[in-house]
Amino acid sequence: MTRPDGPIPNPPLCPRSASFVHMACLALSAAALFAEFLIAYSLMVGGGATAPLRPAWAILVAGLLLLALQGVLVQTALVRPLREAGLRVEQLAQAMEQHTHRDLLTGLLNRIAFEQMVVRELESLRRYGAGFCGVMLDxxxxxxxxxxxxxxxxxxxLHELGQLxxxxxxxxxxxxxxRSGTFLLLATGIGPEQAQLFAEKLRRVVEGHEFRPGVRLGACVAVxxxxxxDEPEQFVAxxxxxxxxxxxxxxxxxPEA
Structure with a gap:
């Protein structure tokens, strides 16, 4: 089944945009170098004198080296921090996605994740016949x-129940x-009879577990x-x-237990 990778708001700066800025800065630096070379060369040739030719070439080379050093400084001081900031934004986005799709108390997927993923599973059922059942446990x-x-x-x-x-x-x-003490399972590749047996197994597991001394829970399960x-609302209903x-x-x- 599909794993949670639902859309989240795009961050203002991502590694792809940082790489684009990096390439743009390099391209602009190269264009500036080429333009200044053309200007210097035209000034040198336009003078018409042959005596100052060598000093002019020396000045031109020195200027190009200075511009190259300037490009390195720009790369170090501006572009690299932008790329690092992009990586930090990506890490933050992944943390936000985890927070968005996970229930804080149990660590399980939450209702937001279900609403996104059930759409994909129903579409897969319609297109490829990939059947699945839903099991709801209260x-x-x-x-x-x-x-x-x-x-x-x-x-x-509740936390221990989720892990169980x-x-x-x-x-x-x-x-x-x-919600609250209600859990929902999407079980792929099984029919309603198998799902019913699976649901009964989960019920027995919950009712046979001692969560802490003197604490036992029951379970009502349906398939x-x-x-x-189906639309998602019909399936859930x-x-x-x-x-x-x-x-x-x-x-x-x-009660049976």
């Missing part, structure tokens, strides 16, 4: 942890924190298969509907 018991042990304990449990889910999904799958005619039905079933039949 953690149960977080409110109880917040009320009895405090919000810091709830945040720690990450360890139990395939490398090709994409795991997102949707929806992506369809070629079908997962939400399936999750609501599953929650009603759990409340009706009672």
């Amino acid at each position: 953690a149960e018991g977080l409110r109880r942890v917040n009320e009895t042990q405090g919000y810091e304990a709830g945040d720690l449990a 889910l990450k360890r139990n999904v395939r490398k090709a799958d994409l795991l997102f924190r949707w 929806a298969q992506a369809r070629p005619e 079908r997962m939400k509907t399936a999750l609501a039905l599953e929650r009603e079933r759990c409340e009706r039949d009672g």
Whole structure:
């Protein structure tokens, strides 16, 4: 599946633009050298005297060397810092992209990343038939942890839950924190039956894990298969509907763990 590389605002200066400035400065320096050479040569030849020819050539060579030194100084003092600044901007842009696409609490991909990537996956489904399923998991018991042990304990449990889910999904799958204690998984290359088995495995993993002494969570899990005619909103709405039905079933039949 596609990895997150969604668009972010272009920085004011990037390595490509810095390289362009570098080449432009070199071209302008070369043009200036050539122009001054032509001017000096025309002045020398236009004088008509042969006696001062050697001093004129010496002055011309000295001038060209001085201009070359000037070009080196410009390169060192102006162009190189511009390129270094461009590299720093690129590093900052990468850090901003990570911040934009990652949930700070769990370290997982966030809802912004999902909204960009699901569009690509649906387009891949329509063009190439690359099917995938969505698995939505809602953690149960977080409110109880917040009320009895405090919000810091709830945040720690959420972080550990995110890492637990990450360890139990395939490398090709994409795991997102949707909101609060709800997580969403895009599982590629499997049908709804396989996805249902996978969702059940995740539910058992969550319910069998002790997050800290005395802290256990439940999980309500639902599956929806992506369809070629889906828009992102339709796909997500079908997962939400399936999750609501599953929650009603759990409340009706009672918890299994």
